[in-house]
Amino acid sequence: xxxxxxxxxxxxYEGQEVNITCSHNNIATNDYITWYQQFPSQGPRFIIQGxxxxxxxxxxxxxIPADRKSSTLSLPRVSLSDxxxxxxxxxxxxxxxxxxxxxxxxxxxxxxx
Amino acid sequence: xxxxxxxxxxxxxxxxxxxxxxxxxxxxxDTMYWYKQDSKKFLKIMFSYNNKELIINETVxxxxxxxxxxxxHLNLHINSLELGDSAVYxxxxxxxxxxxxxxxxxxxxxxxxxxx
Numbered sequence: 001x002x003x004x005x006x007x008x009x010x011x012x013y014e015g016q017e018v019n020i021t022c023s024h025n026n027i028a029t030n031d032y033i034t035w036y037q038q039f040p041s042q043g044p045r046f047i048i049q050g051x052x053x054x055x056x057x058x059x060x061x062x063x064i065p066a067d068r069k070s071s072t073l074s075l076p077r078v079s080l081s082d083x084x085x086x087x088x089x090x091x092x093x094x095x096x097x098x099x100x101x102x103x104x105x106x107x108x109x110x111x112x113x
Numbered sequence: 114x115x116x117x118x119x120x121x122x123x124x125x126x127x128x129x130x131x132x133x134x135x136x137x138x139x140x141x142x143d144t145m146y147w148y149k150q151d152s153k154k155f156l157k158i159m160f161s162y163n164n165k166e167l168i169i170n171e172t173v174x175x176x177x178x179x180x181x182x183x184x185x186h187l188n189l190h191i192n193s194l195e196l197g198d199s200a201v202y203x204x205x206x207x208x209x210x211x212x213x214x215x216x217x218x219x220x221x222x223x224x225x226x227x228x229x
Contacts, residue, residue: 031214043117043203043220044156085154091214098212100169103148103156 004088004104013112018075020107022088025069031099033064033071036087038106044087048073075109083111116140117221119204125227126194133190134224136204144168145187146205146218147179156203161211162187168211194228201225 005023012018024033032051036044048055050062050071061074075082085106092102119136126132138145146169147159160179161169167179176192191198204221 028214034214034217036218038154041223043205043223044218045220046217049215049217087156099214100158100171101146101161101211101214101216101218102158105153105155108154 003092004090006086006088006104006107008105009108009110011110011112012078014079015077018078018082018109018111020073020075020086020088020109021070022073022090022104023070024088024090027068027090028093028099031090031093033062033068034089035060035062035071035073036089036103038085038087040084044085044103047086078109078111080111080113082109084109117204117206117219119202119221119224121224122222123225123227125229128194128196128228130194131190131192132194132226133188134202134204134226135186135188136221137186138204138206138219139185140206140208140219142206142208142219143184144207144209144211144216145181145184146203146207146211147187147189148203148205148220150201150203150223152200159189160187163210191226196228199226199228 034049035047038044055062063072087106092100117138146161162181201223207216209216
């Protein structure tokens with residue numbers, strides 16, 4: 001059972017780098033870590049995915065330490081439009097069985113002018 | 114051009130009624146899902162179908178019944194609606210089996226259900 005823990009909310013200012021950390025102490029050996037972004041009144045959308053070390057795309061970076069018990073989503077130079085809820089998805093394996101894509105509560109990021 | 118579309122977007126109904134939410138995806142994906150998001154933003158999986166076969170069926174009251182007539186459609190029917198059913202329901206799809214952790218899930222815009 002890989003439950004995730006994220007801060008409920010974070011505040012930042014335009015132009016700053018934002019790091020959101022997700023704890024997943026019981027992540028299964030073969031499971032990926034995926035982050036999603038959700039704007040108000042919209043469905044979540046994929047941001048980035050990784051298995052270990054560092055992954056970077058045009059939107060964000062994802063840092064995963066060697067033990068994979070946590071991961072950090074890094075958003076460089078945020079703008080007001082980055083205000084959203086960010087979800088870390090590791091999923092559950094109930095009883096060590098099949099993977100179930102279960103999201104947590106997410107982190108509500110508010111970017112201030 | 115909408116990849117995952119669901120209707121209606123807003124639904125207000127009285128307790129005890131039966132209602133349906135329809136979902137269609139034009140991405141050619143084999144897997145579809147229903148998620149429920151409560152007021153605290155907790156996003157909980159309800160069901161998942163892969164090639165019309167029910168793969169994931171989480172602890173959901175049997176008043177909720179999914180129906181997948183084909184790979185591109187997954188509808189959600191809710192009987193005897195209760196106040197606690199008020200939430201946002203998201204339909205989603207993915208190219209791979211829902212049990213693949215490397216999957217990417219594509220969500221619809223959501224259906225806001227209010228039970229009064």
